[in-house]
Structures are given as C-alpha cells and as structure tokens.
Amino acid sequence: SQKIEQNSEALNIQEGKTATLTCNYTNYSPAYLQWYRQDPGRGPVFLLLIRENEKEKRKERLKVTFDTTLKQSLFHITASQPADSATYLCALEEDNAGNMLTFGGGTRLMVKP
Amino acid sequence: DTAVSQTPKYLVTQMGNDKSIKCEQNLGHDTMYWYKQDSKKFLKIMFSYNNKELIINETVPNRFSPKSPDKAHLNLHINSLELGDSAVYFCASSQASVTYEQYFGPGTRLTVT
Numbered sequence: 022s023q024k025i026e027q028n029s030e031a032l033n034i035q036e037g038k039t040a041t042l043t044c045n046y047t048n049y050s051p052a053y054l055q056w057y058r059q060d061p062g063r064g065p066v067f068l069l070l071i072r073e074n075e076k077e078k079r080k081e082r083l084k085v086t087f088d089t090t091l092k093q094s095l096f097h098i099t100a101s102q103p104a105d106s107a108t109y110l111c112a113l114e115e116d117n118a119g120n121m122l123t124f125g126g127g128t129r130l131m132v133k134p
Numbered sequence: 135d136t137a138v139s140q141t142p143k144y145l146v147t148q149m150g151n152d153k154s155i156k157c158e159q160n161l162g163h164d165t166m167y168w169y170k171q172d173s174k175k176f177l178k179i180m181f182s183y184n185n186k187e188l189i190i191n192e193t194v195p196n197r198f199s200p201k202s203p204d205k206a207h208l209n210l211h212i213n214s215l216e217l218g219d220s221a222v223y224f225c226a227s228s229q230a231s232v233t234y235e236q237y238f239g240p241g242t243r244l245t246v247t
Binding site: 123 | 138165167174175176177178179182189191224226228230233234235236237238239240241
C-alpha cells in the first residue's frame with residue numbers, strides 16, 4: 022500500500038540552528054512533491070514544490086531536496102526563528118491523479134529562543 | 135482579501151442530521167477540493183472538482199457530496215451525519231492547469247453529538 026511517512030515526534034531546536042525534516046514515501050511514483058506549513062487552527066499554507074527531475078529547491082531560508090531513488094525528501098529551515106514553529110506537511114500527487122494530494126502526518130517543529 | 139473562505143467556522147449538530155459547509159474562492163482558480171483532517175491531524179483528500187470533472191476518493195462515503203453552483207464555489211453536503219464525521223474540513227483551490235500549489239481555507243470544525 023502507498024505510504025507517506027513523516028516523523029510524528031516533535032522536533033525541538035534552538036533558535037538560529039538549522040531544522041531538518043524528513044518525508045519518506047513508498048509505492049509512489051510522484052511527479053512532484055510539495056511542502057506545506059500548518060499553524061494551529063488554520064489551513065495549510067504552501068511553501069515549496071519540487072519536481073521529480075529536480076534535486077534541490079530553495080526559497081529564502083528554506084531548502085528542499087528530493088531523492089527519488091531513496092524515495093525521500095528533506096526540508097531544511099536555516100537560521101530558524103521561533104516564528105518558524107508550526108507543523109510541516111509533505112504531500113504527493115501521482116501522475117494523472119487529478120491534482121489530488123496525499124499528505125503525510127506532519128512533523129511539529131518547535132524553535133526555542 | 136480572503137482568498138479561500140469557508141462558512142461556518144464551527145458546526146455542532148446531532149447524529150442523523152444533514153448539513154452543508156460552504157466554500158468560496160476569489161482567486162479565479164479552476165479546481166477546488168475538500169479535505170478532512172481527523173483528530174490525529176491526518177489530512178485526507180475527499181474530492182477534486184473542476185468544471186469538467188469530479189474525482190472522488192474511493193474511501194469517502196456516498197453520504198458526502200460536493201456541489202458546485204459556479205466556478206468559485208464548492209459546497210460540501212453531508213447526509214445522515216455520524217459521530218465519525220467529526221473532524222475539521224478544509225476547502226482548497228488551485229489553478230491546476232498552471233501550477234500545482236493549493237490554497238486552503240481556514241477550515242470548518244464539525245462536531246457530531
């Protein structure tokens with residue numbers, strides 16, 4: 022069966038450090054992978070998309086890698102800030118799936134000042 | 135301006151009732167979605183809809199039905215509500231023909247008693 026796995030345990034880091042979150046998947050052949058941020062009581066907010074033929078994507082302090090051989094994506098936040106504290110979700114859509122995304126369970130990030 | 139809005143924000147109702155949740159997007163997007171986020175925070179796609187095609191996640195009971203009066207609206211109707219329907223429901227939209235990122239509404243917390 023298809024699975025998307027993110028570390029369900031919260032990640033606690035000190036302000037200024039780099040946070041690294043992991044997304045592993047099985048039995049998917051995704052055309053692209055997306056990362057979203059979700060704050061309590063709010064809907065997810067799109068952050069980055071990386072395609073199957075891209076190894077790395079950056080946006081300001083965010084960096085995403087995508088290894089289709091390992092079936093894994095890493096999401097990095099450099100120079101983390103307390104405002105980065107949230108739950109981060111990865112999402113996949115297989116080819117020809119009507120843009121329907123399947124989300125991982127999310128990883129909660131806590132950045133301490 | 136609110137991009138994707140939902141009403142109501144909270145909905146408390148009894149088992150067996152029929153209820154609707156409304157969703158509107160002012161982004162001019164061509165595709166809208168409904169997601170369910172359960173108590174364990176897993177976000178699951180329910181429907182994907184554009185003016186040509188409705189795609190239904192096969193796990194969604196037929197008590198749930200999306201209805202789109204026009205391109206900017208996708209309402210969710212739920213018949214014969216059950217306790218297990220209690221969750222947060224998110225509407226989202228995207229311009230699927232151009233990009234894959236999805237914009238989410240603030241969510242509707244449904245509680246069935």
